[in-house]
Amino acid sequence: MKDDLSRNGLIPAGGRCCNWMACRSARDARCFKGPILRGLAGRGPYFHNGSAATLLDAVHFYDMRFELGLTDEQKADLAAFLRTL
Ligand code: HEM
Numbered sequence: 619m620k621d622d623l624s625r626n627g628l629i630p631a632g633g634r635c636c637n638w639m640a641c642r643s644a645r646d647a648r649c650f651k652g653p654i655l656r657g658l659a660g661r662g663p664y665f666h667n668g669s670a671a672t673l674l675d676a677v678h679f680y681d682m683r684f685e686l687g688l689t690d691e692q693k694a695d696l697a698a699f700l701r702t703l
Pocket residue numbers: 638647650651652653654655658663664665666667673676677680696700
């Protein structure tokens with residue numbers, strides 16, 4: 619993972635980044651460049667492999683992967699927000 623991150627162009631020379639999926643450091647979240655979220659509603663399926671068919675599926679992924687504990691209503695609200703971008 620470190621070797622992959624060292625080639626992503628986001629880490630300053632001599633900088634170090636954790637495997638964020640494992641440690642979730644707020645400082646190291648900067649090491650990842652996420653896609654532009656503008657116009658999301660019209661370009662599903664989501665993620666590089668199309669693994670999330672809908673925005674609700676994408677929100678569900680984050681809820682499960684990072685154990686956010688979102689309620690169904692919160693997930694629906696977040697998906698509704700993402701649809702407005
Ligand atoms: C609840 C919080 C989050 C939401 C709702 C969210 C939402 C999304 C969505 C909808 C996509 C798909 C975009 C597309 O396919 O065009 C996406 C992709 C991505 N996000 Fe997030 N995101 C969240 C948190 C994060 C965090 C904390 C990071 C980095 C530490 C991150 C990094 C990424 C990356 C790298 C991708 C591309 C993944 C891929 O193509 O497989 N996201 N995000």
